[in-house]
Amino acid sequence: MIIQKTENSRISAFDPNNFSFGNTFIDHMIICEYDNGKWGDVKLVPYGPLMFTPAMMGVNYGQACFEGMKAYKDKDGQVFLFRPEKNFERINKSAKRLAMPQVTEEMFLDGLKALVDIDRDWIPQGEGMSLYIRPLIFATEEALKARVSNKYMFAIVATPAKSYYTEPVSVKISDHYSRAANGGVGFAKAAGNYAASFYPTQLAIEEGYEQIIWTDDATHEYFEESGTMNVFVRINDTIYTPPTSEKILDGVTRDSFIQLAKKRGIEVKIEPIKVKDVIEAQKNGSLKEVWGVGTAVVTTVFQALGYNGEKLQLPRLSEEESYAESLKRDLVNIQSNLSEDPFGWRVQVDHVLETA
Amino acid sequence: MIIQKTENSRISAFDPNNFSFGNTFIDHMIICEYDNGKWGDVKLVPYGPLMFTPAMMGVNYGQACFEGMKAYKDKDGQVFLFRPEKNFERINKSAKRLAMPQVTEEMFLDGLKALVDIDRDWIPQGEGMSLYIRPLIFATEEALKARVSNKYMFAIVATPAKSYYTEPVSVKISDHYSRAANGGVGFAKAAGNYAASFYPTQLAIEEGYEQIIWTDDATHEYFEESGTMNVFVRINDTIYTPPTSEKILDGVTRDSFIQLAKKRGIEVKIEPIKVKDVIEAQKNGSLKEVWGVGTAVVTTVFQALGYNGEKLQLPRLSEEESYAESLKRDLVNIQSNLSEDPFGWRVQVDHVLETA
Ligand SMILES: Cc1ncc(COP(=O)(O)O)c(C=O)c1O
Ligand SMILES: Cc1ncc(COP(=O)(O)O)c(C=O)c1O
Numbered sequence: 001m002i003i004q005k006t007e008n009s010r011i012s013a014f015d016p017n018n019f020s021f022g023n024t025f026i027d028h029m030i031i032c033e034y035d036n037g038k039w040g041d042v043k044l045v046p047y048g049p050l051m052f053t054p055a056m057m058g059v060n061y062g063q064a065c066f067e068g069m070k071a072y073k074d075k076d077g078q079v080f081l082f083r084p085e086k087n088f089e090r091i092n093k094s095a096k097r098l099a100m101p102q103v104t105e106e107m108f109l110d111g112l113k114a115l116v117d118i119d120r121d122w123i124p125q126g127e128g129m130s131l132y133i134r135p136l137i138f139a140t141e142e143a144l145k146a147r148v149s150n151k152y153m154f155a156i157v158a159t160p161a162k163s164y165y166t167e168p169v170s171v172k173i174s175d176h177y178s179r180a181a182n183g184g185v186g187f188a189k190a191a192g193n194y195a196a197s198f199y200p201t202q203l204a205i206e207e208g209y210e211q212i213i214w215t216d217d218a219t220h221e222y223f224e225e226s227g228t229m230n231v232f233v234r235i236n237d238t239i240y241t242p243p244t245s246e247k248i249l250d251g252v253t254r255d256s257f258i259q260l261a262k263k264r265g266i267e268v269k270i271e272p273i274k275v276k277d278v279i280e281a282q283k284n285g286s287l288k289e290v291w292g293v294g295t296a297v298v299t300t301v302f303q304a305l306g307y308n309g310e311k312l313q314l315p316r317l318s319e320e321e322s323y324a325e326s327l328k329r330d331l332v333n334i335q336s337n338l339s340e341d342p343f344g345w346r347v348q349v350d351h352v353l354e355t356a
Numbered sequence: 357m358i359i360q361k362t363e364n365s366r367i368s369a370f371d372p373n374n375f376s377f378g379n380t381f382i383d384h385m386i387i388c389e390y391d392n393g394k395w396g397d398v399k400l401v402p403y404g405p406l407m408f409t410p411a412m413m414g415v416n417y418g419q420a421c422f423e424g425m426k427a428y429k430d431k432d433g434q435v436f437l438f439r440p441e442k443n444f445e446r447i448n449k450s451a452k453r454l455a456m457p458q459v460t461e462e463m464f465l466d467g468l469k470a471l472v473d474i475d476r477d478w479i480p481q482g483e484g485m486s487l488y489i490r491p492l493i494f495a496t497e498e499a500l501k502a503r504v505s506n507k508y509m510f511a512i513v514a515t516p517a518k519s520y521y522t523e524p525v526s527v528k529i530s531d532h533y534s535r536a537a538n539g540g541v542g543f544a545k546a547a548g549n550y551a552a553s554f555y556p557t558q559l560a561i562e563e564g565y566e567q568i569i570w571t572d573d574a575t576h577e578y579f580e581e582s583g584t585m586n587v588f589v590r591i592n593d594t595i596y597t598p599p600t601s602e603k604i605l606d607g608v609t610r611d612s613f614i615q616l617a618k619k620r621g622i623e624v625k626i627e628p629i630k631v632k633d634v635i636e637a638q639k640n641g642s643l644k645e646v647w648g649v650g651t652a653v654v655t656t657v658f659q660a661l662g663y664n665g666e667k668l669q670l671p672r673l674s675e676e677e678s679y680a681e682s683l684k685r686d687l688v689n690i691q692s693n694l695s696e697d698p699f700g701w702r703v704q705v706d707h708v709l710e711t712a
Contacts, residue, residue: 021501029410047409050410052406054509054511055513059414059494063551063554064416096555097552097555098554098555099551099558134411138415143378143379144513146584157409157500177540181540182534182574183573184536191415191418192418192552193418194416194418195420196418196453196454198417198504199453200539217537217574228502
């Protein structure tokens with residue numbers, strides 16, 4: 001790895017108690033370029049602009065995929081990644097489906113550790129605080145031909161992230177729009193999937209909802225995901241989540257929730273969830289909770305489901321009664337080193353590169 | 357419009373008889389930036405790189421759409437665009453579906469004319485030669501949040517294009533992969549649609565085909581498009597093409613073929629095409645032609661259809677017998693001012709900006 005430290009650190013201007021998530025960037029980034037059939041050197045460099053023309057294939061043909069993950073700082077200042085190997089595997093699944101070159105462990109995992117290590121001072125400390133990390137691969141060849149690019153960039157950029165406390169939201173069960181086709185790219189963290197979801201989400205917001213529960217595009221009879229999260233439903237004391245498929249992203253949080261629920265002795269059923277069954281359960285009172293899970297906010301609890309023009313209310317459970325909240329607490333405690341880690345999910349980031 | 361002519365024209369190094377399509381760029385480009393809820397000045401500037409970091413939303417969330425169109429030079433050196441208002445309408449349909457700001461006529465049509473005018477010397481002359489033009493809009497805000505961008509760039513770049521002569525190809529009728537979901541973005545020229553199509557196309561190539569005929573994602577029983585073209589089928593002396601829908605791009609060439617066919621007195625049926633019916637027609641000998649249409653090569657004729665592991669051969673018609681070839685000739689003659697233009701499709705590009 002080639003390391004080029006910044007000579008103009010911006011850290012002294014960074015206030016961990018008052019910053020804007022998403023557009024405050026840490027001092028460095030990782031970049032690595034692909035050309036002539038192979039990846040070049042991994043470089044840790046100052047965060048900043050590169051040169052691209054509007055003919056860059058990444059923005060013309062959407063060959064681009066990404067990951068979203070976090071680093072957490074415990075009360076002693078130790079820094080941890082959470083199951084980074086899952087994101088490494090997933091970015092390569094995404095890359096394969098988009099006909100892009102896969103990245104190596106050295107690029108992804110070592111790059112991640114070096115970046116988090118050198119910029120560890122940027123990681124805010126405290127309940128729910130973290131560093132949000134964005135590895136991505138995108139096509140960089142400049143060519144106006146609808147074909148696979150010959151040049152790519154792998155990059156890792158990062159932004160400090162605040163507490164993930166969120167209010168319960170109302171979600172609309174989609175009856176027209178969809179995010180994934182059979183034989184499509186729904187399981188990949190493909191850039192284009194996100195752009196496609198914005199307009200339907202705006203329409204749902206105009207109807208008084210905050211998010212969408214995506215359903216299958218052919219019949220809208222089955223739950224798929226919720227916003228950019230995987231979805232869980234609790235009926236009586238059993239929790240349900242759809243099996244992953246070519247239409248559903250294999251979320252790290254989803255997988256962690258399933259394991260944590262089993263550990264708590266909660267019955268988990270991984271099976272298709274019928275909209276009809278959820279609505280019926282709401283009507284007969286057996287529907288206890290519906291929530292989404294993902295790295296960004298861990299859990300978003302739903303307070304109402306929009307279906308057929310009706311806004312169906314969900315019960316308000318206390319933190320103790322709620323499986324969503326209990327499992328979130330279990331997960332957050334592991335992530336931030338407040339509890340044992342029986343699954344071996346935490347990966348400590350050693351001090352190697354001192355910013356001195 | 358702000359005009360900044362290049363001081364380093366590359367035209368003297370351009371050989372119209374020997375250039376690489378797609379990565380030979382003309383001297384200038386149009387750019388226009390969107391910020392604070394509005395578009396800024398339209399600028400005609402030297403083609404070249406701009407500065408973007410890897411946090412650019414266009415490559416992270418795929419908010420990007422484009423157009424593909426051509427300028428043609430006739431034997432007297434006059435330059436024409438072809439139905440540019442159709443591309444203008446379509447880029448705005450794409451932009452709307454991707455929750456991006458729409459562009460104005462001034463940006464799109466005047467930008468197009470100014471660019472083609474100033475770089476008219478780059479347009480190669482002769483049978484099938486043209487300038488391929490790429491208008492595009494992409495998100496430029498630097499932020500790691502999966503939401504609509506606040507900043508965009510509209511750009512027009514262009515590359516000289518060669519003769520569109522193409523050999524007949526074999527196409528696989530898709531039985532697993534798909535390019536569009538119901539309630540998705542198939543009708544939009546969304547960047548992500550193209551990336552999603554590369555891997556299935558690679559697999560089809562490994563099986564001995566050149567392209568894919570996309571079918572509906574739920575049942576694979578209906579034709580949708582072919583590669584990045586709209587598809588036509590001729591059974592006996594009737595031609596069929598699927599109606600445009602939210603899954604099918606409303607192609608300018610498709611629309612032109614329909615009008616040209618009607619003018620020739622050919623029966624055209626715009627209705628869903630069942631895979632089963634096409635296969636049956638191939639077996640009983642009534643299937644005469646299947647072809648794709650699009651701006652890039654006008655027509656690609658198919659010589660065989662891959663279905664259920666079988667490669668079904670299509671008849672080889674002479675140029676006179678072939679509707680695909682006859683309609684292509686009609687269209688090309690109008691585009692390059694070799695015939696009358698009864699539809700008013702040509703738009704001449706006046707001399708306004710002299711490169712002098
Ligand atoms: C579409 C989609 N589904 C689900 C998730 C949740 O995945 P993870 O738990 O790995 O963050 C994400 C990403 O956050 C996503 O983008
Ligand atoms: C998916 C797709 N279908 C069809 C077409 C044909 O459209 P047009 O005739 O406007 O070029 C294109 C673009 O060339 C396309 O990208």
